[in-house]
Amino acid sequence: MSGTIRLLAVFGLVAFVAACAQEQEEFVVVDPEPISTEPTYTGKYK
Numbered sequence: 001m002s003g004t005i006r007l008l009a010v011f012g013l014v015a016f017v018a019a020c021a022q023e024q025e026e027f028v029v030v031d032p033e034p035i036s037t038e039p040t041y042t043g044k045y046k
Helices: 002-020
Strands: none
Touching: none
8 A cells, every 4th residue: 555655646746846847938039020111113103
């Protein structure tokens, strides 16, 4: 019976440590979009 209690205590400890572990924050770099676009040449006086 003590083996079962010890096994349950170990599983409980592992679950507690896994739940309390700090997650690393993911660092994402996003390229900003341009505020305005460059005018393009479309022909004479359009």
